[in-house]
Amino acid sequence: SELTQDPVVSVALGQIVRITCQGDSLRHYYASWYQQKPGQAPILVIYGKDNRPSGIPDRFSGSNSGNTASLTITGAQAEDEADYFCNSRDITGNHVLFGGGTKLTVL
Amino acid sequence: QVQLQQWGAGLLKPSETLPLTCTVYGGSLSGYYWSWIRQTPGKGLEWIGEINPSGDTNYNPSLKSRVTTSIDTSKNQFSLKMTSVTAADTAVYYCARGLYFRSGRNPSYWYFDLWGRGTLVTVSP
Numbered sequence: 001s002e003l004t005q006d007p008v009v010s011v012a013l014g015q016i017v018r019i020t021c022q023g024d025s026l027r028h029y030y031a032s033w034y035q036q037k038p039g040q041a042p043i044l045v046i047y048g049k050d051n052r053p054s055g056i057p058d059r060f061s062g063s064n065s066g067n068t069a070s071l072t073i074t075g076a077q078a079e080d081e082a083d084y085f086c087n088s089r090d091i092t093g094n095h096v097l098f099g100g101g102t103k104l105t106v107l
Numbered sequence: 108q109v110q111l112q113q114w115g116a117g118l119l120k121p122s123e124t125l126p127l128t129c130t131v132y133g134g135s136l137s138g139y140y141w142s143w144i145r146q147t148p149g150k151g152l153e154w155i156g157e158i159n160p161s162g163d164t165n166y167n168p169s170l171k172s173r174v175t176t177s178i179d180t181s182k183n184q185f186s187l188k189m190t191s192v193t194a195a196d197t198a199v200y201y202c203a204r205g206l207y208f209r210s211g212r213n214p215s216y217w218y219f220d221l222w223g224r225g226t227l228v229t230v231s232p
Contacts (some may be wrong), residue, residue, distance in 0.1 A: 032218030047218035049135050089217045094165050096154040
């Protein structure tokens with residue numbers, strides 16, 4: 001099984017953007033989402049049904065429906081330009097999956 | 108504040124064995140899954156494998172024949188060994204802490220809440 005993401009997404013400054021992740025495993029696991037900027041380790045931005053770790057701005061939110069998970073940024077900022085990866089376990093629960101990543105450009 | 112500090116060989120020759128270790132500072136190994144993840148230059152994230160404090164392991168099927176993870180609860184650290192490396196194994200390697208909440212009726216929770224800073228491993232003759 002695998003997780004599929006659009007490779008590139010762009011958004012105008014201050015607008016809403018949705019990044020999606022599809023995969024059969026998402027019927028069994030909430031996706032988690034990570035932001036990665038060049039030269040840095042990924043950081044968790046969304047986990048579970050729609051949870052943000054401490055320090056993550058509330059413009060980041062998550063949702064799940066069927067085999068699709070979405071990360072939404074409401075009012076995108078310049079500092080949100082980064083790569084975003086989704087993650088879950090596979091259907092067996094024995095392996096961990098990552099989506100291929102989405103490069104977000106803020107125009 | 109819990110931190111993961113990782114170290115290991117940065118430059119290897121083809122066919123050598125890659126050793127990496129990750130120490131947990133300010134926290135315990137208990138209750139978590141401890142993973143190794145890598146990222147080739149300009150590419151996505153690839154999960155390598157995981158271990159829990161009981162020593163149970165899971166591996167990426169594509170790497171399973173070359174990878175071993177171990178854990179030392181007395182030193183609060185876990186390790187990775189990858190044998191027979193090639194240039195294709197050149198990547199940044201991360202250690203990470205995973206949380207797993209299984210649910211019967213609703214979707215289960217899985218996520219990495221803590222990452223090491225990464226170790227660049229280069230395989231070159």
